[in-house]
Amino acid sequence: MRICLIVLALLVPAAVPVTVGAQGDVRPASYYHPPVVDSETYKSPARVLDEASRPSRLKFIAAIEGRLLAAPYPPQVVLFTNGLDAEHLIIVANSDGRLGTKYRVRAMFATLTTIFRQTPLFREYGVETEFTFFDLAKLSGFQTVTVTDGRDYTYQVVVE
Numbered sequence: 065m066r067i068c069l070i071v072l073a074l075l076v077p078a079a080v081p082v083t084v085g086a087q088g089d090v091r092p093a094s095y096y097h098p099p100v101v102d103s104e105t106y107k108s109p110a111r112v113l114d115e116a117s118r119p120s121r122l123k124f125i126a127a128i129e130g131r132l133l134a135a136p137y138p139p140q141v142v143l144f145t146n147g148l149d150a151e152h153l154i155i156v157a158n159s160d161g162r163l164g165t166k167y168r169v170r171a172m173f174a175t176l177t178t179i180f181r182q183t184p185l186f187r188e189y190g191v192e193t194e195f196t197f198f199d200l201a202k203l204s205g206f207q208t209v210t211v212t213d214g215r216d217y218t219y220q221v222v223v224e
Contacts, residue, residue, distance in 0.1 A: 096146060096154050097212035102166045103220040108202035110195065116205030121150040124204050141172075153201060155211045164213040172211065173197055173221075198223050 093100075125143050132139040140162060146152040155172075157163040163172065176197040186192040191199070201209055202223050212218040 091146065093146070093210070096144075097156065097210060097214070097218045098216055100210070100218045100220045101216075102169075102218075103222065105222045105224060106196075106198040107224050108199045110199040110202045112205045113203050116203065118148075118150045121145060121153075121204055121206065125150075125153070147207075149205075151205060151207045153206045153209045155209070157213045160213070160215065162213060163211055163219075164215075164217045166219055169211045169219040 122145065125145055128143055129139075132141070132143075138158065140158055142156050142158060144154055144156075146154055155163075163169050173196070177195075180186060180197055180200050181192040181195070186195055198209065198221060206223055208220055208222055210218060210220040
């Protein structure tokens with residue numbers, strides 16, 4: 065819960081609705097994105113926080129979405145979850161030409177890492193030069209992070 069509260073305090077300008085299926089409304093991956101083209105497994109040194117739960121993951125996504133929606137331009141991506149426990153993070157590009165290669169996806173992950181390394185949580189634990197966005201995903205209890213251009217390309221990271 066602590067991680068979510070910190071992220072919420074940093075990112076959420078106001079309460080923002082987020083697109084998440086009702087509990088029990090789990091759709092197959094093919095409903096949200098084309099088949100996975102590239103994948104990798106990330107072995108995180110982090111452990112899932114005791115406070116990590118479906119509600120905390122939904123708040124985490126709502127915080128990021130709130131930040132995206134507060135920008136003076138339309139969001140370039142949409143984030144949401146899938147799974148009974150919201151354990152799968154999915155990021156979909158809102159326009160053609162974005163996130164269509166593994167290099168663009170990796171660049172987005174690098175940017176997310178840079179942003180989250182500036183948070184008090186990472187600095188407090190002295191991991192701001194070591195932990196990545198995937199470690200934050202692990203702390204929050206996400207098992208996969210899937211990114212798609214929404215048309216042809218999907219990249220998936222299994223977080224262990």
